[in-house]
Amino acid sequence: MGRTHNLIPAVLRELVAAENGPRLLDVRTPGEFRTAHIPGSYNVPLDTLREHRAELLHHLDEEVVLICRSGNRAGQAKQALAEAGLPNLRVLEGGMLAWESAQYPVVRGKPRWDLERQVRLVAGSIVLVSGLAGLAVPGAYLVGTAVGAGLAFAAVSNTCAMGMLLSKLPYNKGPKTDVKTVLAALAG
Structure with missing residues (x-):
């Protein structure tokens, strides 16, 4: 079986600089990819990849490194591709956050709020509004309680339903990824 461990940004940078470097698949949304991505990477959003x-x-016979914001979605992509029979899969440990913090090369586009920031805004707003509404409407605070429970479940399960819903918004989608082009x- 091929390599299945994660890569730290410094090792990936060395591999990318090599003549026969790995294929880089960025599994974030097209909007996230357009904001910033590693030069030479291909955008294949997680849903499209699955x-x-x-x-x-059939097009990935060499080593493949999967990239996302922090490593979670790339880990899910790794599992999906491994189940399909692709052996040479690695995940960029810490994702784009770690790559950018190491100040390695990035192709930049129009800035956008990342999904995590959007989740904090929406969840915080819901809790704030339901808390204030609870002063006038008995039981309104329960909406905030439900959001808190959802966030706690998201942390325990390492998934985020709100993030998945927000990723479907046009703001986050950007142009649709054309699989044939990829x-x-x-x-080539």
């Missing part, structure tokens, strides 16, 4: 993993498998680029 849906087209069999097709992608496959052609991988083949």
Whole structure:
């Protein structure tokens, strides 16, 4: 079986500089990818990757490094591709956050709020409004309690329903990823 451990940014930088470096698949939303990504990476959002993993498998015969914001979605992508039979999978440990904090090269586009910041804004707003509404409407505070429970579950399960919902908004989607274009680029 191929390598399955994570890579720290310094090791990935060395691999990318090598002549036959790994394929870099960024599994964030197109909006996140357009904001900042590692030069030479391909944007294949996690949902698209899951849906087209069999097709992608035929174009990924070398080592593949999966990238997301912090490592969580890349870990999910790794599992999906491993289940499809791709052996040489690695995840950028700490994701783009770690890459950028190491001040390695990044292609920058229009700045956007990342999903985590959006979740904090929406969750905090719901808790604030339901708390204030609770002064006038008995039981309104329970909405904030439900959001708190959802956030606690998100932490324990390492998933975030609110983040998944927010990722579906047009702001976060950006232009739709064309799988045929990605496959052609991988083949070329």
